[in-house]
Amino acid sequence: MDRWVGKTAVVTGASSGIGAALSVELANAGVNVVGLARRTAPIDALKSQVKGVGSITARQCDVSSAGGVAAAFQWIEDSFGCVHILINNAGVLLQGGITDVGNDMLSEEDVLSVIDINLKGPILCARHAIASMRSNDFDGHVVNINSIAGHYVPWSSKFNVYTSTKYGITGFTASLLNELSDHNNKIKVTSVSPGLVRTAMATGAEDHVPALRPKDVADAVLYVLSTPPTVNINELTITPVTERRL
Structure with missing residues (x-):
């Protein structure tokens, strides 16, 4: 991680769960983190956990808004200069049906x-x-x-369009790697696919079911970032020991 000391990392969805753990671990490794989320107070609270030479700065941003994203990255460019690392972590899982066949259909807005x-x-x-x-x-x-849901559809239909979006991330990662390769560009792109993680998104999962901690995923991301410039890990799947196919 030495080459990232003093560099700037943007972490989306930094207010809780994996994003919060990533922000703290990166800052403790000497990285200056800009945490993006719709709520900034929880990101500000993470600063007390930073023991390294890095920092955490909060910036309000709704990643679903094109204008909001553009404004946030312009602010980052003006305030910090180059974005050296981007971690696309923001995500949401809303349980319900795609259609009304089960009488639990998600709203169109959801x-x-x-x-x-x-x-x-x-x-x-x-x-x-x-x-x-x-x-x-x-x-x-x-x-x-x-997510592992970006590689196979879990047994529960309650994942609805979440699996479609994660399959989309798998395809987006591969397409972006191809585009960069076509132009001999050495920017790296990695997809990290965790199994079940104990976060607010996993509410309802049984306590006895094996699950990762947010820090486990953060450690995996730091491992990916620590690879030499000549090596890219295209895909890393991480699951708790004894996790079965969901």
């Missing part, structure tokens, strides 16, 4: 919210982050927090 936050947001953020990396002539790293 369906569009899941798609906008989980898929549109990462694409918008990556476009701005890569533009910053290129304008500053820096070979940075984009990490997309995916």
